[in-house]
Amino acid sequence: MNGQNLVGNEYAEAATSAFRAVNPLTGEVLDGEFFPAQKKHVDDALLFAANAFITYKNIDKDLKADFLRTIAKEILALDTILLERACAESGLPLGRIQGERGRTVAQLNMFADLVAEGSWVEAIIDHELPERQPAPRPDLRRMLVPLGPVVVFGASNFPLAFSVAGGDTASALASGCPVIVKAHAAHPGTSALVASAIQKAVISTGMPPGVFSMLFDNGFEIGASLVQHPKTKAVTFTGSFKGGMALTRLAAERAVPIPVFAEMGSINPILLLPDALHSGAEKIAEQYAASITMGAGQFCTNPGLLIGTASDGLTRFKDTLAEKIAEIPSAAMLTPAICSNYHKLSAEMLREAGVTLVMRSQVSAEGAQNQAGGMIAQVSAKDFIANPKLKEEIFGPWSLLVIAENNMEMEQVLDSIGGQLTVSVMAEDAELDSYQALLDKAADICGRILLNGVPTGVEVCAAMQHGGPFPATNDSRFTSVGTTAVRRFVRPFSWQNWDGKLLPAALQEENPLGIWRMVNQSMTNSSMIN
Numbered sequence: 001m002n003g004q005n006l007v008g009n010e011y012a013e014a015a016t017s018a019f020r021a022v023n024p025l026t027g028e029v030l031d032g033e034f035f036p037a038q039k040k041h042v043d044d045a046l047l048f049a050a051n052a053f054i055t056y057k058n059i060d061k062d063l064k065a066d067f068l069r070t071i072a073k074e075i076l077a078l079d080t081i082l083l084e085r086a087c088a089e090s091g092l093p094l095g096r097i098q099g100e101r102g103r104t105v106a107q108l109n110m111f112a113d114l115v116a117e118g119s120w121v122e123a124i125i126d127h128e129l130p131e132r133q134p135a136p137r138p139d140l141r142r143m144l145v146p147l148g149p150v151v152v153f154g155a156s157n158f159p160l161a162f163s164v165a166g167g168d169t170a171s172a173l174a175s176g177c178p179v180i181v182k183a184h185a186a187h188p189g190t191s192a193l194v195a196s197a198i199q200k201a202v203i204s205t206g207m208p209p210g211v212f213s214m215l216f217d218n219g220f221e222i223g224a225s226l227v228q229h230p231k232t233k234a235v236t237f238t239g240s241f242k243g244g245m246a247l248t249r250l251a252a253e254r255a256v257p258i259p260v261f262a263e264m265g266s267i268n269p270i271l272l273l274p275d276a277l278h279s280g281a282e283k284i285a286e287q288y289a290a291s292i293t294m295g296a297g298q299f300c301t302n303p304g305l306l307i308g309t310a311s312d313g314l315t316r317f318k319d320t321l322a323e324k325i326a327e328i329p330s331a332a333m334l335t336p337a338i339c340s341n342y343h344k345l346s347a348e349m350l351r352e353a354g355v356t357l358v359m360r361s362q363v364s365a366e367g368a369q370n371q372a373g374g375m376i377a378q379v380s381a382k383d384f385i386a387n388p389k390l391k392e393e394i395f396g397p398w399s400l401l402v403i404a405e406n407n408m409e410m411e412q413v414l415d416s417i418g419g420q421l422t423v424s425v426m427a428e429d430a431e432l433d434s435y436q437a438l439l440d441k442a443a444d445i446c447g448r449i450l451l452n453g454v455p456t457g458v459e460v461c462a463a464m465q466h467g468g469p470f471p472a473t474n475d476s477r478f479t480s481v482g483t484t485a486v487r488r489f490v491r492p493f494s495w496q497n498w499d500g501k502l503l504p505a506a507l508q509e510e511n512p513l514g515i516w517r518m519v520n521q522s523m524t525n526s527s528m529i530n
Contacts, residue, residue: 017035017036018033018034018035019033019034019036019185019188019216019218020032020033020034021034021088021089021186021187021188021189022335022336023088023089023091024090024091024332024333024334024335024336024339024369024370025091025332025368025369025370026367026368026369027369028088030085030088030089030189031189032188032189032192034185034188034189034192034216034218035216036216036217036218036219036222037215037216037217037222038222039222039225041215042215042222042225042226042229043229045180045210045213045215046149046180046226046229046231046232047210047231048209048210048213049148049149049178049179049180049210049211049213049231050148050149050178050210050231051208051210052178052207052208052209052210052211053146053148053149053176053177053178054208055208056176056177056178056207056208056211057145057146057176057177058176058504059176059207060505061115061116061118061505062116063205063206064112064115064173064174064176065112065113065115065116066112066205067173067201067202067205067207068108068109068111068112068115068170068173068174069108069109069112070200070201070204070205071108071165071170071197071198071201072104072105072108072109072112073201074197074198074200074201075101075104075105075108075165075194075197076101076105077197078193078194078197081193082101082190082193082194083097083098083101085189085190085193086100086101086159086160086187086190088189089159089186089187089188089189089190090159090186090187090190090334091332091333091334091370092159092295092334096295097159097160100158100159100160100161101160103160103161103460104160104161104165104166106460107161107166107167107170107460108165108170110170110460110461110483111170111171111173111174111483111486112174114174114483114486115174118506120144120483120486121143121144121490121504121506122142122143122144122492123141123142123143123506123507124141124142124143125140125141125507125509126139126140126141127139128497138496138497139496139497139498140494140495140496141494141495141498141503141507142492142493142494142495143492143493143504143506143507144175144487144490144491144492144493145176145490145491145492145493146175146176146177146489146490147175147177147233147234147489147490147491148177148178148231148232148233148234149177149178149179149180149231149232149233150168150172150177150178150179150180150232150233150234150235150236150489151179151180151181151182151226151227151232151234151235151236152166152168152169152172152179152180152181152182152235152236153181153182153184153223153235153236153237153238153239153247154166154181154182154183154184154187154191155184155238155239156184156186156239156334156335156338157238157295157298157299157300157334158238159184159186159187159190159191160190160194162238162480163181163183163184163187163190163191163194164181164183164190164191164194164195164198164214165194165197165198167460167480167481167485168236168238168480168485169181169198169212171485171486171488171489172234172236172488172489173211173212174486175486175488175489175490176489176490177233177234177489178210178211178212179211179212179213180212180213180214180215180226180232181195181212181213181214181215182214182215182216182217182222182223182226183195183214183215183216183217185216185217185218186334186335188216191214191216192214195212195214198212199212223247224250227247227250227251227254227258227260228250228251228253228254230254230255230256232258233258234258234259234260234261234488234489235247235251235258235259235260235261235262236260236261236262236480236488237260237261237262237263237264238262238263238300238480239262239263239264240264240265240395241264241265241393241471243262243264244260244262244263244264244474245262245264245474247260247262248260248262248474259475259488260474261473261474261475261478261480261488262473262474263300263421263466263467263472263473263480264471264472264473264474265300265393265395265471265472266300266301266304266393266419266420266421266422266468266472267304267305267391267392267393267417267420268301268302268303268304268305268420268421268422268423268424268455269303269304269305269306269307269413269414269417269420269423269424269442270288270303270305270306270307270423270424270425270426270455271307271308271410271423271424271425271426271427271435271438271442272284272306272307272308272314272317272426273308273425273426273427273428273431273432273435274308274309274311274313274314274431275427275428275430275431276313276426276427276428276431276452277308277311277313277314277316277317277426278311278312278313279428281313281314281316281317281320282316282317282320284317284426285316285317285318285320285321285324286320286324287454288303288306288321288399288454289321289324289325289328289374290324290328290454291303291454291455291456292325292374292376292397292398292399293325293328293331293361293374293397294456295331295456296330296331296332296333296334296372296396296397297342297372297374297395297396297397297398298333298334298338298395298396299456300421301421301422301455301456301457301458302395302396302397302399302455302456303399303424303454303455303456304393304394304398304399304400305399305400305402305417306399306400306401306402307381307401307402307404307410307413307414308401308402308403308404308410309403309404309405309406309407309409309410310403310404310405314403318358318376318378318401321358321359321376321401322358322359322376323359325359325360325361325374325375325376326359326360326361326362326363327361327362327363328361328363328373328374329361329363329364329365329373330361330363330364330365330368330371330372330373330374331365331368331371331372331397332365332368332369332370332371332372333370333371333372333396335370336369336370338370338395338396339370339371339372339396341395342372342394342395342396342398343372345392345394345395345398346375346394346396346398348389349377349389349390349394349398349400350377352379352387352389352390353383353387354379354380354382354383354384354387355377355378355379355383355390355400356377356378356379357375357376357377358376358377358378358401359374359375359376360373360374360375360376361373361374361375361397372396372397373397374397374398375397375398375399376398376399376400376401377398377399377400377401378400378401378402378403379400379401379402379403380402380403380404381402381403381404381405381409381410381412381413382409384400384402384413384416385409385412385413385416391416391417391418407435407438410438411437411438411441414438414441414442414445415441417445418445418469418470418471418472419445419446419468419469419470419471419472419473419476420445420446420447420468420469420472421446421447421448421455421466421467421468421472421473422446422447422448422449422450422455422468423442423443423445423446423448423449423450424449424450424451424453424454424455425439425442425449425450425451425452426452427451427452444469445468445469446468446469446472447465447466447467447468447469447472447473447476447479448464448465448466448468458481460481460482461482461483462482462483462484463482464479464481464482465479465482466479466480466481466482467479467480495507
């Protein structure tokens, strides 16, 4: 244990058993022992975080921004050590890991810029009106303030960008909240390296000890303790529906309930409109074969549902998609358990009434373990609508083609599937007016709607919405990607009749940054400036 910071194996002396990482591509047991935390370490981490919060929430915004930028620099300084370990623990190729590291660093710098600019706090000043009748108005000043210690659950499918220093950690630190990460057991070495980079940044920028901690857990006990700890003020999670709902229930059952921001899965339907298929079925099929199998299908925006009406264009799309899927090699999945679950669930799906296999990948990667090949199945809209099982996500390179008889059945399919992260529409501009009811239904069930594109590939920017109605996420008002992700960790707070010198800098008239509503102005701008 290092002072008031907990990172990974610093509590090894108290652990009863260790675990090691496994390369899912080769089955090799990797170097390094990692020790699950115990309840004492949860208590320590939250106590240190609560103490750090007293200081960190009031630290100058430029110092916070420097802290975030320094984390990014320290991650880059890890260089090939980090890249090689992440590849070994995930089975992902070097190019993917390099891209993910770039996204991780870019997110940290993006939030640093947001913090330094300052207007995200939505500062509002209503000056006093002492002469107002029948009663004077007091001076009121309002802004967003941080909640307190945030628990971040690292995701399995992004060992960097949704893990120890990923978007959840970056946005929570940007908001002024200390972070405790529960590292994912699939990539503990990668997590330990990134945690060491954050701790270097804590020390070099003079941040309060305890502003960041990381705990290992090879099961569920420590995660549950973190959520239920009275000093935890918010939780983020990316993973399964079952896992997200379990954490949500734990948080709701506390003496003082707290928010959980859980991304829990999505089948991301694709609407294949007839004119688009008539003119470009083969091109669209090629696009979607690549998207379905990208990264062995292990993306939360993987297109798991293809919906179209019976036509010559849809037949050409299906035939071309089958041809392309057959040519794409299988790929190693992130863990043996994930791979086993993919094969189990896809086999079960193929046994459901009316479901038939269209094509599975015919090419295996020689010598690789835990392989998953692309699979396309088909079913009628009537059978799909009648069977709740067919609406469930299969995490991996799987997609189900639903063939409707008409536009009304396409609408009924959307009515039956629940909330999604994305809906994609493949259409010619001229046909969109004829499908307004379908498009309205699509917009109602998702957080992001795409026109003539694939949902895989989530841009990190201010306008991104990565969230959706239940069950895609448990709160569709928020995003886990982009600058507005910071809103998950703040609450509005007002000061009444306080001397300006005693207020935060954003609420002092000498420093009007971020003030977007003043007395006698109408409230016309309710959006955050980025």
